[in-house]
Amino acid sequence: MCRLGHSRREAVSGIMALLAVAGSRSAAAASGELKFGLTPVFLTSDFELLDRLRSYLEHATGSPVRLITRRTYQEITALLLSGQLDAAWICGFPFVANHPRLALVGVPVWRGKPLYRSYLIAERDRRVSGLDDLKGDTHAFSDPDSNSGWLVTAAALARRNLTPERFFSQTIFTYGHRNVVRAVASGLAMSGSVDGYVYEVMRETEPGLIAKTSIVEQSELLGFPPVACSAAAADDARTKQLRSALVGMAEDKNGRAVLRMLRLDGFSIEDPSLFDAIAAEVAIVKGAAG
Amino acid sequence: MRAVRIPLAIRIPAVVIVFMAAVAVFISERVLTRLQEAQTRHLGDLAAVYLDGLAPALVAPVVREDVWEVFDIVDRARQVHAGLKPTETVVATADGRVLASSNPREHPTWSLLPSSFSAERATAPAIVSHDTEGEAVARRDLSSGDRIVGSVHATFDISPLLAERRSVLITLIGTNAALTFALALTAWLTVRRMMRPVRVLASHLNASPETPVEPIADSLIKTAPREFRGLFAAFNRMAEAVRDREALSRHLAEEERLASLGRLASGMAHEINNPLGGLFNAIDTLKEHGERSDVRRRTIDLIDRGLKGIRDVVRTTLVTYRTDRDVRSLQRADIDDLKLLIEPEVRRKNLTVRWRNESHDELWVSPSVVRQVLLNLLLNACQATPTGGEISFEALVENSSLVAVVGDTGPGLSDSARDVLVGQHDHAVVGSGGGLGLWMVRRLIKEGGGTIVVYPRSPTGTTIRVALPIGDEEGLAHVA
Numbered sequence: 001m002c003r004l005g006h007s008r009r010e011a012v013s014g015i016m017a018l019l020a021v022a023g024s025r026s027a028a029a030a031s032g033e034l035k036f037g038l039t040p041v042f043l044t045s046d047f048e049l050l051d052r053l054r055s056y057l058e059h060a061t062g063s064p065v066r067l068i069t070r071r072t073y074q075e076i077t078a079l080l081l082s083g084q085l086d087a088a089w090i091c092g093f094p095f096v097a098n099h100p101r102l103a104l105v106g107v108p109v110w111r112g113k114p115l116y117r118s119y120l121i122a123e124r125d126r127r128v129s130g131l132d133d134l135k136g137d138t139h140a141f142s143d144p145d146s147n148s149g150w151l152v153t154a155a156a157l158a159r160r161n162l163t164p165e166r167f168f169s170q171t172i173f174t175y176g177h178r179n180v181v182r183a184v185a186s187g188l189a190m191s192g193s194v195d196g197y198v199y200e201v202m203r204e205t206e207p208g209l210i211a212k213t214s215i216v217e218q219s220e221l222l223g224f225p226p227v228a229c230s231a232a233a234a235d236d237a238r239t240k241q242l243r244s245a246l247v248g249m250a251e252d253k254n255g256r257a258v259l260r261m262l263r264l265d266g267f268s269i270e271d272p273s274l275f276d277a278i279a280a281e282v283a284i285v286k287g288a289a290g
Numbered sequence: 291m292r293a294v295r296i297p298l299a300i301r302i303p304a305v306v307i308v309f310m311a312a313v314a315v316f317i318s319e320r321v322l323t324r325l326q327e328a329q330t331r332h333l334g335d336l337a338a339v340y341l342d343g344l345a346p347a348l349v350a351p352v353v354r355e356d357v358w359e360v361f362d363i364v365d366r367a368r369q370v371h372a373g374l375k376p377t378e379t380v381v382a383t384a385d386g387r388v389l390a391s392s393n394p395r396e397h398p399t400w401s402l403l404p405s406s407f408s409a410e411r412a413t414a415p416a417i418v419s420h421d422t423e424g425e426a427v428a429r430r431d432l433s434s435g436d437r438i439v440g441s442v443h444a445t446f447d448i449s450p451l452l453a454e455r456r457s458v459l460i461t462l463i464g465t466n467a468a469l470t471f472a473l474a475l476t477a478w479l480t481v482r483r484m485m486r487p488v489r490v491l492a493s494h495l496n497a498s499p500e501t502p503v504e505p506i507a508d509s510l511i512k513t514a515p516r517e518f519r520g521l522f523a524a525f526n527r528m529a530e531a532v533r534d535r536e537a538l539s540r541h542l543a544e545e546e547r548l549a550s551l552g553r554l555a556s557g558m559a560h561e562i563n564n565p566l567g568g569l570f571n572a573i574d575t576l577k578e579h580g581e582r583s584d585v586r587r588r589t590i591d592l593i594d595r596g597l598k599g600i601r602d603v604v605r606t607t608l609v610t611y612r613t614d615r616d617v618r619s620l621q622r623a624d625i626d627d628l629k630l631l632i633e634p635e636v637r638r639k640n641l642t643v644r645w646r647n648e649s650h651d652e653l654w655v656s657p658s659v660v661r662q663v664l665l666n667l668l669l670n671a672c673q674a675t676p677t678g679g680e681i682s683f684e685a686l687v688e689n690s691s692l693v694a695v696v697g698d699t700g701p702g703l704s705d706s707a708r709d710v711l712v713g714q715h716d717h718a719v720v721g722s723g724g725g726l727g728l729w730m731v732r733r734l735i736k737e738g739g740g741t742i743v744v745y746p747r748s749p750t751g752t753t754i755r756v757a758l759p760i761g762d763e764e765g766l767a768h769v770a
Contacts, residue, residue: 138399140358170399174358187395188361 034065034238037076037088039143039225049261056254060245063238071175073145080230087229087242092278093147095228099272099279103234105227106246106267107274110197114270117196118148118219121184128191128216131156139168140180140189147278148195149177152219155281158288178202185212197224201263223274227267243269299481303474310473314466318459325458329451330419337428337444338415340376343367344442348381349432352389352440357399361390364442368392377425378445380407384438407443417446424449487518491525502536503529557634561603565596572596606630620653620660620692625685628665635672636681644682654761655692659734666731667696667754674700674752691740691757699751708744711754731756 036057038050050067057065068085070076077094079085080102087105095102107114122128122137131153141164142149150164157167164171172189174180177198183189196218203210227246229239249255250266259266296304344367351359364379380391382403391397397404408418408429419426426448432440490510497503505526511519572589579585606627625647636643664683671681675698682697703711710728735742740758747753 170357172358174362179358179362182365183358183361186361186365187393188357188390188399 032063034061034063034087034242035085036065036067036242037079037085037090038067038069039073039076039088039090046261049258052254052258052261056249056252056258057242057245059254060248060252061238061241063241073143077145080228083230083233086233086238087227089225089227091143091145091147091225092223092275093151093282094145095226095272096275096279096282097145099275101231102228103231104270104272105229105239105243107226107270108224108262109265109268110224110263112265113221114224114268114274115221116148116224117221118152119194119196119199119215120153120191120217121181121194121199121213122191122216123184123187124212124214126190126214130217134191134216135167136169137190138170138172138188139164140172140174140183140192142173142177142180142192142194143175144173146177146195147222147225147281148219149180149193151278151281151285152222153193155284156219158284161288163288178206181206181209181213185209191216195225197263204263220277222277223270226270226275299478299485302481303478306474306477307470310466310470314462314470318462318466321462322455322459325455329448329455330417333419333426333446333448333451334415334417334428337417337426337446338430340367340444341415341428341430341442344379345430345432348442349434349439352381352383352432353434355383355389357390361392361394364390364392375447375450376444377447380443380445381432381440382407382443383440389440403443407445411438412441419448421448421452424452484515487514487522490514491518491521494525494529503532505529553635557631558603558607560634561630562600565599569593569596602627602630620649620655620657622647622649622651624657624661625649625664625694628661628668629683631665632668632672635669639672639675639677639679641672641675641678642680644680646682646684648684648686649692650687653687653692655758656738659738660692660694660758663731663734663756663758664694664696666728667694667756670728671696671698671700671752671754674698674703676700687760688757691759693755693757695753695755697747697751697753699747701750702746703744703752712742712744 034057036054054065054067068076068079068088070079073091073094076085076088077090077098080088080090081098090102095104110116120131120134122134128134139153141153144150154164157164160167172183174183174192177195180189180192180194181199181202184192192213199210199215227242229242233239246267247269249259344363347363348360351363360381364381368376368379376392378391378393378396380397380403381389383389386403388397388399388401388403390399406420406427408416408427410416410429411431412429413431413433415428415430417426417428424447426446428444428446430442431438432442487510490506494504494506506522506529511522511526514522569592572592575589576586580589626645629643629645632643635641664685668681668683675681679699681699682695684695686693707728711732732742735756735758738758740756742757743755745753745755
């Protein structure tokens with residue numbers, strides 16, 4: 001399935017970026033509408049959350065906001081690079097991969113830090129102690145452009161000079177961290193790579209599903225999936241409005257309601273070096289693939 | 291023929307039960323068949339809706355072999371169709387491998403589709419029920435254009451349907467059993483009620499022979515159904531006739547007894563009268579020539595003989611007709627005495643008697659029984675034989691039985707008389723002419739455990755052979 005090589009992905013991104021410069025961006029700006037992209041990094045299924053987020057952003061930025069969701073990270077990233085989106089909540093991996101062309105707007109703060117972990121999960125009753133025990137599994141990944149849902153596991157295998165395709169008997173992309181949990185809980189997959197933040201939130205929202213799984217391994221702390229914009233628009237007034245809206249979310253009543261639903265503390269402005277650990281993993285995977 | 295003996299009060303309810311059972315089986319079979327058809331149709335419709343709903347969404351992911359999306363679709367569909375209870379949904383590729391199942395642990399991805407799922411190609415949803423396993427499997431092929439790219443299979447839990455069928459069956463059985471029981475009970479009560487007059491009639495008809503026939507009481511006739519009132523009245527008329535007949539026969543028997551008593555009395559009078567003339571003559575002789583010793587001696591001898599004759603006659607009569615039964619043994623002379631008793635009749639009709647008594651001096655047989663039997667037979671023979679004829683008598687002991695043979699030269703026994711003596715039925719002949727005597731003979735012989743045989747005699751006449759078993763000393767009183 002959509003497992004592209006990194007060089008190829010970059011090539012696609014580059015083409016998208018060129019297209020963006022070519023004109024779409026001006027069209028988006030002209031409409032006066034703030035287009036905000038959302039990846040399946042968090043619980044996109046909750047329409048109430050989307051409504052509240054949109055109304056908060058409209059109120060805070062003073063302009064109409066359109067929330068745009070796509071099935072894959074790649075689609076959102078392409079839209080962002082092509083300028084069809086003003087900003088998007090993407091993952092650390094596409095941010096790092098497209099770093100010079102993307103700039104940070106804000107990074108969510110979870111449990112006091114702009115950091116999270118990736119989890120390796122398996123069926124609850126399996127007696128496994130680490131990644132090495134999962135050899136030959138049917139493994140569920142979230143998205144080929146997800147840090148926690150693919151890159152972390154791929155990098156761990158690359159350190160062993162392995163690839164997911166060789167190590168696992170079968171890999172399934174579910175295009176959603178919640179889907180990874182569903183796949184493992186149902187038995188469709190024997191193990192999965194999942195976003196630790198989503199997993200912990202689901203522990204509260206869907207304890208029945210989580211109870212059927214167990215954590216095999218946790219990664220080191222990594223930069224939380226950030227809200228990014230294209231580098232060209234980093235200093236636009238629109239981007240500044242959005243940044244202050246995000247950072248001020250914790251100070252606003254409606255904003256706090258949104259944060260409560262997301263189980264986040266707020267948004268902070270961080271240096272791109274926050275994502276160096278992810279960049280290192282990208283390098284390892286690239287090295288192994290190369 | 292045995293079945294005929296089952297009382298009507300049982301037979302009719304039994305027929306009701308059999309009939310109801312047949313109706314119940316037929317109706318139950320129809321109801322259950324229709325229910326099953328309706329359920330199958332309903333299940334088929336539901337399966338069609340379910341599979342047709344899934345099919346369009348599944349085609350594209352199946353072509354792409356997108357395991358997750360296929361799983362996602364069937365997993366969500368299961369949640370949506372919770373009421374239908376598809377226990378499992380399996381999507382397979384065209385070459386029969388599982389792409390994804392709603393229960394991946396049971397049927398993992400890329401495993402071969404198990405044979406429990408329908409193997410027949412089905413462009414429209416087709417359902418097959420497995421009643422024993424309580425499930426049904428449905429199949430629908432997924433086609434893109436003209437090509438079949440895979441198939442979607444669903445397993446349905448039909449145990450609620452089977453349970454419903456079972457509960458309907460139980461309800462049917464319960465209702466029918468209750469209905470059958472109620473109808474059988476009603477039939478039994480009705481028949482019993484209907485049969486009550488018949489039972490009344492039967493109990494009156496079956497009354498023991500010893501008790502007289504009783505007419506049915508008026509109160510019963512009044513409460514009986516109309517059809518039976520006539521029957522009861524007819525029975526009462528018949529009972530009345532029987533009672534009249536019984537009274538008549540008692541009356542006749544009495545007359546007969548009196549007549550025979552009269553005959554006996556006249557015979558006795560004759561027997562006593564005969565020597566009386568001689569005795570008076572002898573007394574006259576004594577009066578006139580009493581002083582002559584030779585005459586006196588001769589005359590007194592004559593008187594002695596005459597008085598002894600009278601004494602014998604009186605004693606024999608007493609012995610024969612004693613009402614209390616004796617415990618004496620039979621003397622040879624007891625039989626010879628009988629000759630004396632028939633003497634008047636013999637003389638009156640001028641008969642010849644051939645008498646042979648070869649019985650032992652003493653036999654353990656009731657003398658009164660033997661004497662009454664033989665006297666009755668002898669008198670009957672005398673009566674049957676025309677004037678100047680001959681009767682014969684012979685007594686002997688044979689095989690520890692006393693055998694007596696009485697013969698006459700009369701016209702032979704009438705059929706009715708023979709019937710009285712040796713016929714199938716033990717009943718008194720009503721009518722004139724010694725019938726009662728013969729009936730007594732039969733009864734006495736039967737009581738004594740003896741036999742009686744009647745032979746015709748050539749050229750004319752009858753021989754009657756009677757045998758009475760000789761008992762021991764103790765048995766005698768009982769037999770008598």
